[in-house]
Amino acid sequence: xxxxxxxxxxxxxxxxxxxxxxxxxxxxxxxxxxxxxxxxxxxxxxxxxxxxxxxxxxxxxxxxxxxxxxxxxxxxxxxxxxxxxxxxxxxxxxxxxxxxxxxxxxxxxxxxxxxxxxxxxxxxxxxxxxxxxxxxxxxxxxxxxxxxx
Numbered sequence: 001x002x003x004x005x006x007x008x009x010x011x012x013x014x015x016x017x018x019x020x021x022x023x024x025x026x027x028x029x030x031x032x033x034x035x036x037x038x039x040x041x042x043x044x045x046x047x048x049x050x051x052x053x054x055x056x057x058x059x060x061x062x063x064x065x066x067x068x069x070x071x072x073x074x075x076x077x078x079x080x081x082x083x084x085x086x087x088x089x090x091x092x093x094x095x096x097x098x099x100x101x102x103x104x105x106x107x108x109x110x111x112x113x114x115x116x117x118x119x120x121x122x123x124x125x126x127x128x129x130x131x132x133x134x135x136x137x138x139x140x141x142x143x144x145x146x147x148x149x
Contacts, residue, residue, distance in 0.1 A: 115140065120135050
């Protein structure tokens with residue numbers, strides 16, 4: 001937290017004042033994906049490191065180590081792959097994926113919500129003369145992959 005002293009206009013929680021040369025937007029993204037094939041028969045962890053929309057480093061549990069895609073990524077991959085503590089942490093992350101699947105599975109993968117359905121008559125109109133039509137609406141169901149006939 002910032003104190004109220006210092007530069008004029010500074011206040012608690014306020015963003016720092018930036019000069020014009022430092023106002024560019026930079027994006028850092030660290031994304032971990034747990035991929036489950038056939039339930040938990042095969043669990044794959046993919047961790048992506050992205051800077052300004054460019055993936056520069058990735059860990060894939062199927063590969064078993066970090067892979068760099070830019071000079072910075074290659075430098076970090078070399079350093080992190082040679083650190084036993086970091087490698088053990090990443091390999092243990094696959095077990096965290098399994099643990100999270102066991103917790104979230106009943107609310108996501110195994111979730112089943114029956115559809116609510118309504119059928120209504122749409123009377124003919126001046127823009128669509130002829131007999132009325134039946135409108136069948138199916139709503140509020142999960143999973144979404146369902147065929148309506």
